[in-house]
Amino acid sequence: MKNFQIIKALSSKSAVSSVGKEKDAMFIAGGTNLVDLMKKNVVAPDKLIDITGIDLKQIEFLTGKVTIGALAKNSQVAEDKIIKENYPLLALALSAGASQQIRHMATVGGNMLQRTRCSYFYNTDMPCNKRVPKSGCGAIGGSNRMHAIFGASDSCIAVHPSDMCVALAALEATVFVEGPKGKREIKFTDFHRLPGNTPEIDNTLQNKEIITSIVIPENNFSKNSHYLKVRDRSSYAFALISVAVGLDIQNNTIKDVRLAMGGVAHKPWRLTETEEFLKGKTVSETTFRQAADLAMKGARSYGENDFKLTLGPNAIFEALTIAASK
Incomplete structure (x- = not known):
């Protein structure tokens, strides 16, 4: 892992401003995926913008919906009494993910942004179009037991690893983001991308945007x-x-x-x-x-x-x- 600097951001606006000033800067919160990628030299940012000090940890129940801050911990959401009663599908999916220790560190926004666990993506000696565009997909014709059966392309057959995101797609959540061009919202089912010819692009976030929250409408699926x-x-x-x-x-x-x-x-x-x-x-x-x-x-x-x-x-x-x- 190469040396890097950490800059502490105290608001979503300052985080967006800080990352925008640096060519090779990335946001970090729980770090449960990013640090792994840095250790494997899959990514090598010069600076990390620490966003853990931003007030985005809330779980708010309003009429007809719940709002969950992007920095809420996976364990916090999974163990919330009202989430378990009214959105049990989300609680079940979160509880199925990773280990208890990781759930105590991982954030909702970070969970959404985690990269594939494809072994070719993590091995820098192997070809991977997601890691190095146009280098080839080692999983096609290689070791692909964990890989896709829907929506794949000749460029990539990797899968998204999140459990939480499967539940949020089913619950028709909306993602709220903030960036240099202001605030906007994205349907959760439109947030992640299929690989097509550009598998290196995981989602529809624009340059330097940060996730601030997700909103889930109320439903009749609690039972x-x-x-x-x-x-x-x-x-x-x-x-x-x-x-x-x-x-x-x-x-x-x-x-x-x-x-x-x-x-x-x-x-x-x-x-x-x-x-x-x-x-x-x-x-x-x-x-x-x-x-x-x-x-x-x-x-x-x-x-x-x-x-x-x-x-x-x-x-x-x-x-x-x-x-x-x-």
């Missing part, structure tokens, strides 16, 4: 929600496949539904077509099997991850079944 994470070991492991489900069930009929997957694409994978299929249907094993099969339309595997084509629909069926049974 019938579930987050299923299938992984190689029971803790501190990234998802092979994960499924976020929110169901609004009335008289055994699905009035509304939210469904998203993790571990399958470059971004949290929202299953809107499957949601539309489920609306108005009676809760049944047959309905959930049909929905699970529909959700896999367009899936493509790359060799070592062929098993995801079978694991995927089974995980969706199980998550729907558990959510409906609560």
Whole structure:
């Protein structure tokens, strides 16, 4: 790791101003991903803008929504009593991520911005279009057990690693950001990008913008929600496949539904077509099997991850079944 300087920012405006003055500066909060990347020489900023002193740690419950500051810790959100009661899907997803120690350090904004855990991305001796554009994708034809089955391209088949983001995509959150051009908001499902020909660009943040908060609208999924994470070991492991489900069930009929997957694409994978299929249907094993099969339309595997084509629909069926049974 090369030497670097740290500059303390006391407001989002000063943070944006500070990072804008430096060519190779980056924001740092919990540092649970960035420090790893610096140790591996994947990134090498000259300066880090420490934003932990900014007042962005709040969780505010207002009429029709909750606002969560970008610097709120993952553990703080996951353990909040009202979040657990009204947005259990988010609490479940956060609790499934990383270890308790990391959740005590990691922030909501940092979780959104974490980079892929693809082994080729972390190994600077290997080709990776996400790390070095136009260098090739080592995972295509290589070790790709953890990789994408949706939305990939010839340039990149890496997946986004976050559990929290899968839940936020399903809950239709909105991201609020601030930058040199002022403030703006982004639909969560539009925040992360598919790789296309520019896999090095993870999201739709503009240059030097900072995330200030996310807002989640109220919903009717507090009773019938579930987050299923299938992984190689029971803790501190990234998802092979994960499924976020929110169901609004009335008289055994699905009035509304939210469904998203993790571990399958470059971004949290929202299953809107499957949601539309489920609306108005009676809760049944047959309905959930049909929905699970529909959700896999367009899936493509790359060799070592062929098993995801079978694991995927089974995980969706199980998550729907558990959510409906609560």
